[in-house]
Amino acid sequence: xPRGTATEAADPAVAASPARSGHxxxxxxxxxxxxxxxxxxxxxxIWQALYSFExxxxxxxxxxxxxxxxLGTELKSLFTGGYVSHALFRTLEEVILGxxxxxxxxxxxxxxxxxTRFGERVLMPYLIIxxxxxxxxxxxxxxxxxxxxxxxxxxLSALIAVFPVIINTALGMLSASRNELLMFTSIEASRIQTIxxxxxxxxxxxxxxxxxxxxxxxxxxxxxxxFLGGGADGIGELINSASEQLDVATVFGYIIxxxxxxxxxxxxxxxxxxxxxxxxxxxxxxxTR
Amino acid sequence: xxxxxDAGAARSHAAAQVVVDHVAHRYAEVTALAEVSFTVERGxxxxxxxxxxxxxxxxLHIVGGLMRPSAGGVTxxxxxxxxPPTGTGYMFQSSxxxxxxxxxxxxxxxxxxxxxxxxARAAQARARELLRSAMLQDFEKAYPRExxxxxxxxxxxxxxxxSDPGVLLLDEPFGALDEITRESMNEELQRxxxxxxxxxxxxxxxxxxxxFLSDQVIVMSDRPGRxxxxxxxxxxxxxxxxxxxxxxxxxxxxNHVRAALxxxxxARA
Numbered sequence: 001x002p003r004g005t006a007t008e009a010a011d012p013a014v015a016a017s018p019a020r021s022g023h024x025x026x027x028x029x030x031x032x033x034x035x036x037x038x039x040x041x042x043x044x045x046i047w048q049a050l051y052s053f054e055x056x057x058x059x060x061x062x063x064x065x066x067x068x069x070x071l072g073t074e075l076k077s078l079f080t081g082g083y084v085s086h087a088l089f090r091t092l093e094e095v096i097l098g099x100x101x102x103x104x105x106x107x108x109x110x111x112x113x114x115x116t117r118f119g120e121r122v123l124m125p126y127l128i129i130x131x132x133x134x135x136x137x138x139x140x141x142x143x144x145x146x147x148x149x150x151x152x153x154x155x156l157s158a159l160i161a162v163f164p165v166i167i168n169t170a171l172g173m174l175s176a177s178r179n180e181l182l183m184f185t186s187i188e189a190s191r192i193q194t195i196x197x198x199x200x201x202x203x204x205x206x207x208x209x210x211x212x213x214x215x216x217x218x219x220x221x222x223x224x225x226x227f228l229g230g231g232a233d234g235i236g237e238l239i240n241s242a243s244e245q246l247d248v249a250t251v252f253g254y255i256i257x258x259x260x261x262x263x264x265x266x267x268x269x270x271x272x273x274x275x276x277x278x279x280x281x282x283x284x285x286x287x288t289r
Numbered sequence: 290x291x292x293x294x295d296a297g298a299a300r301s302h303a304a305a306q307v308v309v310d311h312v313a314h315r316y317a318e319v320t321a322l323a324e325v326s327f328t329v330e331r332g333x334x335x336x337x338x339x340x341x342x343x344x345x346x347x348x349l350h351i352v353g354g355l356m357r358p359s360a361g362g363v364t365x366x367x368x369x370x371x372x373p374p375t376g377t378g379y380m381f382q383s384s385x386x387x388x389x390x391x392x393x394x395x396x397x398x399x400x401x402x403x404x405x406x407x408x409a410r411a412a413q414a415r416a417r418e419l420l421r422s423a424m425l426q427d428f429e430k431a432y433p434r435e436x437x438x439x440x441x442x443x444x445x446x447x448x449x450x451x452s453d454p455g456v457l458l459l460d461e462p463f464g465a466l467d468e469i470t471r472e473s474m475n476e477e478l479q480r481x482x483x484x485x486x487x488x489x490x491x492x493x494x495x496x497x498x499x500x501f502l503s504d505q506v507i508v509m510s511d512r513p514g515r516x517x518x519x520x521x522x523x524x525x526x527x528x529x530x531x532x533x534x535x536x537x538x539x540x541x542x543x544n545h546v547r548a549a550l551x552x553x554x555x556a557r558a
Binding site for chain 1: 350353354355372373375377379381382383385387388389398399401402403432433434458
């Protein structure tokens with residue numbers, strides 16, 4: 001299959017094979033709980049030491065305890081319907097809408113790239129150009145186009161996240177074996193039938209690998225867009241104003257909050273993957289229990 | 290629609306016969322097949338055997354309408370092959386079962402593709418019957434990952450048979466199986482052929498397998514692929530694996546095929 005080469009060469013880093021995707025979180029490959037906790041305590045001790053001996057300036061690095069207190073304040077505001085819950089809702093809205101847009105556009109373009117000569121030879125080079133652009137630099141342009149509302153944030157988050165979805169979908173569409181393709185030819189399957197009943201289902205585990213990369217990129221994209229655009233009252237703006245007041249503990253609290261959000265979204269995707277790709281016999285579904 | 294297909298299958302069944310007439314194939318500058326001609330009589334079993342790269346799979350793909358030859362032509366049941374013929378069942382080296390479909394959904398796939406979902410649902414009874422005769426009745430709702438290699442190939446046989454083909458084309462179907470499973474699969478395939486009266490053409494690189502199953506063994510030479518000898522196997526049917534050790538003629542046939550393959554090996558050594 002000569003078609004595989006262009007897409008494979010494009011970005012091997014994001015084109016993580018779906019077999020490897022099981023090595024991430026929630027795969028049951030973590031060490032024992034006590035090892036994890038012990039290592040976590042060690043990290044906090046190192047953190048405290050860095051603070052106590054002032055190896056890093058106190059303006060830059062807060063101590064663990066004030067950070068925990070700041071996080072506590074944020075969580076309280078979050079669960080009592082305060083300003084944090086409002087901001088988090090806005091940011092989540094950007095992330096989720098950005099993710100849905102990136103998924104829909106990415107899967108569609110991935111099918112075109114993987115399935116058609118036009119997609120592979122003509123579309124793909126342009127997609128690579130877009131991917132190599134520093135898309136974050138487009139944030140001010142999006143503000144100029146779309147104003148200060150949610151839409152420029154959704155656009156940036158989708159634009160940053162779409163590429164791994166395209167690449168993984170395209171690779172997945174090309175990963176049906178030669179014998180499977182011959183079998184479909186031998187029973188006179190049409191091109192649409194071959195896509196619908198063979199190539200797309202074969203691509204599904206690959207697509208999930210792309211979606212898992214995309215969801216974390218969406219969080220990054222939304223926060224960066226909030227930094228650069230403003231006006232959406234999301235977590236990015238709260239981080240901005242806290243850091244303007246040199247309140248680094250509060251900033252760190254928000255970062256921890258965001259990573260918990262990121263992990264949760266990622267976990268939801270892993271759960272969805274398990275439900276969808278239940279027929280696979282790999283570590284993803286089997287070895288976890 | 291499915292009645293028409295059944296009638297079509299029955300008609301091709303009655304006249305099934307494969308004629309390969311001066312077929313040649315070239316890939317760019319390389320001649321893969323040079324002027325190959327042979328005939329497979331209705332209801333008989335023929336094997337194509339030869340060294341790797343002799344174009345035997347290419348030849349089978351041409352017979353099955355998966356590829357067009359550069360020259361010459363193939364007729365099945367009197368009709369020139371231009372696309373995969375409806376009355377033909379195909380089997381490949383890997384089972385090519387779809388991992389996301391249950392065994393029975395896999396078996397009815399050819400019906401679903403050709404005649405739609407309603408026809409596939411109607412074919413489930415036939416599929417169940419085939420699975421029972423392949424001793425897979427308990428695995429109807431299982432997914433392919435739950436099957437052993439031999440069971441997966443038995444399911445692939447069921448899928449091949451679901452549209453009652455008059456001609457079976459087998460592309461090294463048991464090449465990936467262990468020897469013990471392979472022997473029982475050979476007996477299974479013979480049973481299927483005798484029960485259905487189908488005409489079969491198989492590509493293999495196992496000499497005992499070719500002799501055990503075939504009425505004629507077509508021996509091919511290295512590139513460019515051409516036929517060096519066609520050997521008729523006169524062993525009575527049904528054959529059991531005792532034949533391979535008990536009947537001295539079996540060993541003679543095996544040696545005959547080996548000798549027909551040998552000149553090339555001798556020349557190369």
